[in-house]
Amino acid sequence: MPAHPRQEVTASAHHWLQLLDAVADGEVRVVFCTSSGSRAVLLSEEELQRLEDDAQRSREVQVVLTPRERDVLLLVERGSSTAGIAEALGVAPGTVVQHLAAARRKYGVRSSGEAASRAREAGDLG
Known part of the structure; x- marks a missing residue:
C-alpha cells in the first residue's frame, strides 16, 4: 500500500x-x-x-452504372425477383446475378435492395 x-x-x-x-x-x-x-x-x-x-x-465518388445495371436496379426497386428481372429483360438469371453483384460492389453494399436505394438517392436511376 x-x-x-x-x-x-x-x-x-x-x-x-x-x-x-x-x-x-x-x-x-x-x-x-x-x-x-x-x-x-x-x-x-x-x-x-x-x-x-x-x-x-x-x-462523393461518382458511381457509373451500365445501362443494364440501371435497368436491373429499377426492377429490383419495383420488387422483381431475379427470375422476373431475367424474363423482363430477356436475359439469363445468371446474367442478372452478375449485374446485381456489379451494382452492389459499386455502391459498397451487401444487398441488391440497398444498391437500388443508394442508386435512387444518388439520382442514378433517373
Missing part, C-alpha cells in the same frame, strides 16, 4: 491531463484495447475532422 495514495492519484491524474493535452495538440493518438478485442481511440479534433472529410469525399 502506498504511503500517500492521494498523491499517487493526483500524479496519475496529472499525467492523464498531460496525455490528453498531447492528444488535443495532435501529438499522439491513444488506443484503448479491451480484453474482448474492442478498441476506443482518443484523437484530436483536427484529426477527427480530417477523417470525417476523407469519409465524405469517399462517399
Whole structure:
C-alpha cells in the first residue's frame, strides 16, 4: 500500500491531463484495447475532422452504372425477383446475378435492395 495514495492519484491524474493535452495538440493518438478485442481511440479534433472529410469525399465518388445495371436496379426497386428481372429483360438469371453483384460492389453494399436505394438517392436511376 502506498504511503500517500492521494498523491499517487493526483500524479496519475496529472499525467492523464498531460496525455490528453498531447492528444488535443495532435501529438499522439491513444488506443484503448479491451480484453474482448474492442478498441476506443482518443484523437484530436483536427484529426477527427480530417477523417470525417476523407469519409465524405469517399462517399462523393461518382458511381457509373451500365445501362443494364440501371435497368436491373429499377426492377429490383419495383420488387422483381431475379427470375422476373431475367424474363423482363430477356436475359439469363445468371446474367442478372452478375449485374446485381456489379451494382452492389459499386455502391459498397451487401444487398441488391440497398444498391437500388443508394442508386435512387444518388439520382442514378433517373
